[in-house]
Amino acid sequence: AATLRLVFAYPLNLHGAVSSACAPVFLFPTMEDYPETHAVSDPVEIPASRERSASSAHNAASVSSAFSASPSSSSLPGWSDSKRPVSTPADTEGVTGSKRGSKRNSETQGMAQLSVSGDANVEGDDGAGSGERRSRRGRSASASEESDSGRSARGADEAPRTGRGRGARAGSTAQQNDEETKLTAKERKALRKEKAMKKASGKAPPAKMQFDDTKRVRSKNKEASVVRKRAQKELELFAHLPQVEHGETFTQELPLQNCEIHPEIMRVGLMSANGVLCGSNSRTIAMLEAFIEFIRDFEPNENQEFIRVISTKLRPQIDFLVQCRPLAISMGNTIYWFKSLVSAMEVGLPLEQSKEELIASIKRYIESRIVFAESMIAEIACQKIVDGDVVLVFGFSQLVYSVLRQANTKGIRFRVIVVDALPACQGRTLLKHLCRHGIECSYVLLNAVSYVMNEATKVILGAHAMLSNGSAIAHAGNAAVAMMAKEYKRPVMMCCEMFKFSLRVQLDSIVHNELGNPDELVHSADDAIAGWKQAKTLRLVNIKYDLTPPENISMVVAEIGVVPPSSIPVAIREFGKDAAACL
Amino acid sequence: MGDSSSPGSAASAEYLETFQSQLEDDTGIVAVAAVRALTAVLRLSQASTIMGINRELEEAQKVLIGVRQKLLQSGGGARTRTPIPLECACELFRRYVTRTSLEIPDMEQCKTILIERGEQFAQKALQSRHTISVLGQQFIRDGMKVFTIGKSRTVLDVLCEVQRRNRRFEVIVPETRPDELGYQMAEELVALNIPVKIIHDFAVASIMEDVDLVLVGAEGVLENGGIINLVGTYSTALVAQAMKKPFYVAAESYKFSRKWPLSQQEAAYPSRDAEKFRPLRDVRPASLGRYNSCSDLTEAAQCTPGTDDLSGPECIVYDENPSYFLPHCDMTPPDLITLLFTDLGVLTPSAVSDELIKMYA
Numbered sequence: 001a002a003t004l005r006l007v008f009a010y011p012l013n014l015h016g017a018v019s020s021a022c023a024p025v026f027l028f029p030t031m032e033d034y035p036e037t038h039a040v041s042d043p044v045e046i047p048a049s050r051e052r053s054a055s056s057a058h059n060a061a062s063v064s065s066a067f068s069a070s071p072s073s074s075s076l077p078g079w080s081d082s083k084r085p086v087s088t089p090a091d092t093e094g095v096t097g098s099k100r101g102s103k104r105n106s107e108t109q110g111m112a113q114l115s116v117s118g119d120a121n122v123e124g125d126d127g128a129g130s131g132e133r134r135s136r137r138g139r140s141a142s143a144s145e146e147s148d149s150g151r152s153a154r155g156a157d158e159a160p161r162t163g164r165g166r167g168a169r170a171g172s173t174a175q176q177n178d179e180e181t182k183l184t185a186k187e188r189k190a191l192r193k194e195k196a197m198k199k200a201s202g203k204a205p206p207a208k209m210q211f212d213d214t215k216r217v218r219s220k221n222k223e224a225s226v227v228r229k230r231a232q233k234e235l236e237l238f239a240h241l242p243q244v245e246h247g248e249t250f251t252q253e254l255p256l257q258n259c260e261i262h263p264e265i266m267r268v269g270l271m272s273a274n275g276v277l278c279g280s281n282s283r284t285i286a287m288l289e290a291f292i293e294f295i296r297d298f299e300p301n302e303n304q305e306f307i308r309v310i311s312t313k314l315r316p317q318i319d320f321l322v323q324c325r326p327l328a329i330s331m332g333n334t335i336y337w338f339k340s341l342v343s344a345m346e347v348g349l350p351l352e353q354s355k356e357e358l359i360a361s362i363k364r365y366i367e368s369r370i371v372f373a374e375s376m377i378a379e380i381a382c383q384k385i386v387d388g389d390v391v392l393v394f395g396f397s398q399l400v401y402s403v404l405r406q407a408n409t410k411g412i413r414f415r416v417i418v419v420d421a422l423p424a425c426q427g428r429t430l431l432k433h434l435c436r437h438g439i440e441c442s443y444v445l446l447n448a449v450s451y452v453m454n455e456a457t458k459v460i461l462g463a464h465a466m467l468s469n470g471s472a473i474a475h476a477g478n479a480a481v482a483m484m485a486k487e488y489k490r491p492v493m494m495c496c497e498m499f500k501f502s503l504r505v506q507l508d509s510i511v512h513n514e515l516g517n518p519d520e521l522v523h524s525a526d527d528a529i530a531g532w533k534q535a536k537t538l539r540l541v542n543i544k545y546d547l548t549p550p551e552n553i554s555m556v557v558a559e560i561g562v563v564p565p566s567s568i569p570v571a572i573r574e575f576g577k578d579a580a581a582c583l
Numbered sequence: 584m585g586d587s588s589s590p591g592s593a594a595s596a597e598y599l600e601t602f603q604s605q606l607e608d609d610t611g612i613v614a615v616a617a618v619r620a621l622t623a624v625l626r627l628s629q630a631s632t633i634m635g636i637n638r639e640l641e642e643a644q645k646v647l648i649g650v651r652q653k654l655l656q657s658g659g660g661a662r663t664r665t666p667i668p669l670e671c672a673c674e675l676f677r678r679y680v681t682r683t684s685l686e687i688p689d690m691e692q693c694k695t696i697l698i699e700r701g702e703q704f705a706q707k708a709l710q711s712r713h714t715i716s717v718l719g720q721q722f723i724r725d726g727m728k729v730f731t732i733g734k735s736r737t738v739l740d741v742l743c744e745v746q747r748r749n750r751r752f753e754v755i756v757p758e759t760r761p762d763e764l765g766y767q768m769a770e771e772l773v774a775l776n777i778p779v780k781i782i783h784d785f786a787v788a789s790i791m792e793d794v795d796l797v798l799v800g801a802e803g804v805l806e807n808g809g810i811i812n813l814v815g816t817y818s819t820a821l822v823a824q825a826m827k828k829p830f831y832v833a834a835e836s837y838k839f840s841r842k843w844p845l846s847q848q849e850a851a852y853p854s855r856d857a858e859k860f861r862p863l864r865d866v867r868p869a870s871l872g873r874y875n876s877c878s879d880l881t882e883a884a885q886c887t888p889g890t891d892d893l894s895g896p897e898c899i900v901y902d903e904n905p906s907y908f909l910p911h912c913d914m915t916p917p918d919l920i921t922l923l924f925t926d927l928g929v930l931t932p933s934a935v936s937d938e939l940i941k942m943y944a
Contacts, residue, residue, distance in 0.1 A: 384845060458845065491845045555807065555843060560940065562843050564807045564917070566933035570940050 208512075210240040225260050225316055226250050228323050233539050238515055242326060246517035250323070262297065264290040265317045269324035275517075280328040280464055280500065281370055281398050287321065287331055288366055291338070292359050306354050307347050311339055326514050329465035329473065330500040337365065337499075373497040374402050376559045381460065381495055382407035384562075389414040390456045392490075394446075394481045396426035397462020399495040401433060404460075408437050415440035417452050421477040423520040423542065446477050449484050459485040461548075463496040463556075468572070469505045470550030470565030472496070476543050479509070482552040491554040494565070498558050501572050509547040516542040597623060602647060614672035614837040615705045617647055621676050622701030625694060633684040633693070640680065644673040665912055667803035667811055671840040672708075676701065678943055704837075711835040711926035712737055716744035719798070719833055719924040725750045727795040730787075730823075733759055733813045734768040735800025737833040741924070742798075746777055753778045755790060759815065761860075787819055791826045801834040804925075806843045806939055808917035808932025810834065811850055814910045820919035829921040836927050839939050850914035860909055867904070 209216050221227045228250045231243040251270070254261060261269075268290045271277035277286055294317060300306045318335060321327065327335075341361055345354065381403040385391060391414055393400050404416060416439055420427030427443065434441050444452055459481060463472040472478070472494050485492045506512055518540035522530050532538045550565040560571055602620040624643045630636045651666040680697055687693045719741035723729055729752055731738050745752060754772055758781060759765040769779045782790055797819060801810040810816070810832050823830045844850035917932035927938055 384843075386849075554845075561841060561943075562806060563940065564933060564936050567936040567940060570937045574940055 211242050212239040224319050226323055235539055241515055243515055260316055261320045262294045264293040269321045273324040280330045284331050284334055288362050292362055295355055295358055306351050307345050311342050329502050333499055369499040373559045377495050377557050378402040378406040381557045385412050385414055387413045392417045392456035392459045394419045394461055394478050395475050396430040400460050400462045408439050417442045419444055419449050421446040449481055453484050453488045456490055459490055459492045461494050463494050465500045465502050466496045466568050467505055468503050468569045470568055472548040473545050476546045479546040479548045482548045486552045493555055493557055494553050495557045501568055514544040516544050518542050613669045615708045617669050617672045618676050618701050618704050622698050625698055640677050665802050668838050671803055672837045708837055712740045714926040715833050715924050716740040718929055720744040723752055727752045730755045730794040730797045732799050732815055733764045737800045738798055741833055746775055755780045757782050757784045788822045791822050794828055797823045797830045801832050804834050804839045806841050806936055808935040810915050811912050814913045817913040817915045820915045824919050831922050832920055833924045836925050844914055851910040
């Protein structure tokens with residue numbers, strides 16, 4: 001028989017004491033190692049000690065000792081061996097795999113008591129992911145070792161006594177389930193995989209990279225094909241966000257031939273970096289179309305399966321795009337959708353067919369989630385505009401423009417107040433388009449919004465993304481307009497497609513944002529702040545987005561209709577499982 | 584009544600009859616009557632496609648609403664003031680028809696299931712008030728003073744349930760002129776041996792400090808969790824919020840609608856017919872334009888001084904003076920509502936949208 005790898009995991013708090021909240025988790029070898037379940041150590045000991053450990057913290061250590069001390073588990077390594085932390089990462093993988101296997105194992109071995117403390121088992125298992133890491137650190141601490149060895153003697157006495165009592169019952173059910181387990185090994189493997197996936201989805205996603213985390217930044221830059229130069233004058237408040245030197249050519253060191261980055265991706269990236277391509281819808285569509293070209297041109301090696309490999313091959317392309325300009329939240333959602341699409345696709349199809357399917361899916365996504373959604377939202381929102389309305393809008397949003405255009409086509413008599421903000425001055429673009437349609441417009445800058453808000457009857461804004469608590473991320477200035485509208489009790493309609501709904505929550509605008517080119521704030525060469533780079537105490541901040549809290553938003557217009565901002569997670573739950581990313 | 588083709592009009596006549604007869608019925612819930620009428624339309628329908636059925640249902644809905652509005656405007660003993668519950672129930676049923684037709688492509692099977700479900704819906708609707716009364720009674724404890732407006736049978740059921748559990752409580756109702764619904768409600772409550780206090784409509788704010796909670800019904804529940812209810816609900820809700828009293832709404836789930844009016848004007852249903860409305864007094868002077876016909880100021884000075892500003896322009900003639908604002912209903916926004924008692928459970932206003940998205944998904 002192969003050696004039993006037994007790893008003990010229980011979460012330790014700072015003082016090394018076992019936290020009573022989580023029951024210890026027992027890790028057994030996987031089914032593949034031991035097709036016959038009775039090869040594992042006597043199951044009798046475990047339920048007894050497990051039940052006691054579920055109730056009190058002290059017995060946690062005694063459980064382990066019960067393992068080592070019981071005569072039937074002589075094949076197990078002693079307590080000192082199992083205390084040694086699993087050092088190699090490869091081992092960890094095996095361990096986590098076996099952890100899941102063990103859960104099923106233990107259940108089918110007829111540990112009746114486990115079903116009693118079944119809840120504890122589940123909690124322990126879920127906590128094991130993080131607990132395991134902590135426990136590995138903790139186990140190497142001397143304090144725990146001492147206490148464990150100290151208690152082992154005690155535990156050895158207690159365990160067999162109670163174990164025998166329960167042994168008879170457990171033994172009989174164990175025999176029963178043995179037959180079951182022999183028969184359904186394959187099905188159980190499939191079930192285990194399913195559980196692993198479910199658990200993986202329930203796990204918290206890894207923490208997002210903060211740019212003041214030097215270690216992570218360094219490791220990320222090592223794999224990147226290009227790295228943008230960091231800004232000369234960095235802002236401390238936004239140290240966690242990428243601050244790059246704008247206007248520098250950063251693609252010079254990329255080779256002309258056999259470049260890793262696909263030319264279409266490079267085009268999209270450079271256009272985003274220069275601000276030629278702006279607006280999250282355009283950027284998402286451009287990115288998806290570049291992906292389509294990439295998929296068309298991608299040739300996997302002989303031994304590589306296209307579906308298995310496409311996601312990994314796409315990663316350096318996405319990293320390049322991120323270096324050019326941080327991805328919009330909608331682009332993140334789209335990539336998440338793409339990855340889940342790829343993982344759901346059939347493996348083993350001919351290359352051309354796989355490619356065509358993938359490309360068709362992407363085109364359908366663009367059609368339904370972006371283009372069609374825009375027309376649906378325009379239709380729904382313009383039902384809210386009546387004759388005589390004065391609509392206040394901010395900046396330029398593709399959606400808001402569609403709404404106004406649709407309302408105009410329907411013949412509704414309304415006028416528009418366009419509020420604009422420097423440095424982008426996108427409102428001027430909107431103004432040009434609206435005047436072309438013959439809509440009566442006024443134009444003010446953000447500082448005058450308190451003057452014009454009285455005139456307005458409703459406010460229509462476009463969001464860059466909607467968060468799970470109902471807040472909206474939009475271009476800087478939207479929050480102020482919404483706040484002013486609330487003050488004057490004007491309804492605020494936030495237009496947003498569902499692919500921009502995110503499961504994230506943010507409480508302020510600083511936690512996550514994007515910093516643009518500070519030079520945009522300088523109007524001309526003889527501006528007072530033109531020499532900001534040389535001025536020692538002057539730093540320019542060009543923040544792109546801000547956060548509108550849900551109290552200031554009256555309603556959100558999405559493809560599903562008009563919903564209150566509190567219904568964003570409901571919409572994600574019902575419609576957008578594939579499109580909403582966790583972070 | 585629409586259809587020129589004879590099967591159509593025969594069907595219309597029949598379902599209208601069904602509708603009227605259901606309403607005459609003592610437990611005449613409009614929604615139940617409407618769904619039964621629409622189920623009858625389904626049964627009689629000779630359309631061969633789902634779209635045809637949908638079109639017929641849409642027309643039937645229009646006819647039903649027309650009938651209802653006529654009934655309301657003639658002031659007939661209509662229990663609900665607006666066709667909103669009728670509209671909501673019809674929308675829900677039609678939405679359900681569409682969903683089922685997408686799941687079951689076979690027409691005949693689809694129809695059978697829809698007719699069956701229509702009947703189930705009617706049964707559930709009849710049960711819903713009971714569910715609400717059981718849920719709502721736990722909020723009214725011994726010794727509480729409950730404030731309610733108008734005559735809502737749902738609220739009546741809740742209060743009845745509380746009385747049944749032998750708790751002592753008092754109900755305060757405003758008169759609700761000119762319909763005097765307050766008196767009708769008081770009548771019902773006295774018959775149930777519940778102590779009632781009737782107040783003037785404007786004494787709401789004065790009495791609110793004594794009140795423990797406010798419980799009202801609803802004509803319709805809006806997507807954002809707000810409600811449309813008889814006029815006066817909004818003011819009561821504002822006063823309750825100012826005095827920090829909980830404001831509860833008892834509404835069945837078939838009253839949930841996807842409407843979202845942005846202002847009171849949008850929400851207010853067609854007002855009472857100003858001509859049919861009998862004001863308490865006719866304030867118009869015997870000869871109109873008495874002041875306007877004075878040619879100079881000295882003559883005007885000899886006129887009996889009134890409230891009119893004599894220095895104003897003389898040539899203005901007002902079409903309708905005085906004019907009246909006689910809304911049936913007003914809209915109460917969700918931030919004034921604490922909880923809603925529905926047959927789907929006790930919901931917060933933001934959960935209404937959750938339920939609606941689930942229903943309409």
